[in-house]
Amino acid sequence: MGDVFRIGDTVRRNAGEWTPAVHRLLRELRSHGVDGVPEPLGTDDVGHEILTFIAGENLASAPPATLWSEQVLHDAGVMLRRIHDASVGLVDAGLIWRSPTRHPVEVICHNDFATYNLIVRGGSLAGVIDFDFAAPGPRVRDLAYLAYRLVPYAEDSPEASGLDRDARLRLLLDAYGTDASPRRVLKAMSDYLGELESFTRARAAETDRTDLLDHAAMYRRDADRFGGS
Structure with a gap:
């Protein structure tokens, strides 16, 4: 971007x-x-x-043992909750954000809390970067996209076969400390991916990057998989 x-x-x-x-x-x-x-x-x-600069390795590029570590998954949920809780005071601050506000407004969402924006050091979660698209929104929005990328549910997740996704989703929700049901999170995931498809298709048109259309098509397939959840 x-x-x-x-x-x-x-x-x-x-x-x-x-x-x-x-x-x-x-x-x-x-x-x-x-x-x-x-x-x-x-x-x-x-x-x-x-x-x-936040020193460390991008989680998306980390070895599978780190990328799919249950400890990293747990710690990502804890970190997201701490970020959300600390952001509440800015919800009604009248600030100008890059992304639109989504309702119900509860916190300031990161809006891209995913493996490629998480930093690890020594196999442990160390930080998160790229808050450029932050904006007011519901907690479940960030939680759903984190689940998409780290449980994971994304079609293009590398070397993720054999993982118990139901158990990993429960671990993530427990770490965050939410009463949101897995069904609600998966529905929020589908809604998010529908928005991401539209955004990606628009970017493809703006930049003439036809490769983005493949990403958009994947988001649509994944959104359809979980839309009825």
Whole structure:
């Protein structure tokens, strides 16, 4: 969605009208003791936002033993709950976000809380990055997409055969601490994937990247699999 580059211990990317809201969210999370999220350091003289670099390995690229670790799954649920709880005070703050508000509004959703935005060190969950698309919304939205990518339910999940997905979903929901039923989470997953399909098709049209159409088609197939759950 834009150029991202590293300079020393900082990460730079193009800022937008949503950047002040994202930076306020990150400061709020850190003030509540949420470890492993970038610290905002303002903007540079050419309009790039500046964030601290979170050292470690991208979970999506980690070995299967780490990627599908039950401990990582549990810790991701715990981290998501801490982020949500710490964000509640910003729900009615009148901030400008990049993504639309979704109802019922309960927290500030990350809106892309997935393996490719989770960081691990030494096989343990260490942090989460890329809050650019954060916006007010329901807790189950983030929880559903995390389940899609980490239980996992995604059609393109690498080397995930043999996992007990029902048990892993229960583990994730328990770690988060929700009374949402698996059925509700799977329905929220289907709704999210329907939105993601439309978003991806629009991006394909904007960028002439025909490869994105394959992703969009996968999101539609996966959405249809869980739409009746």
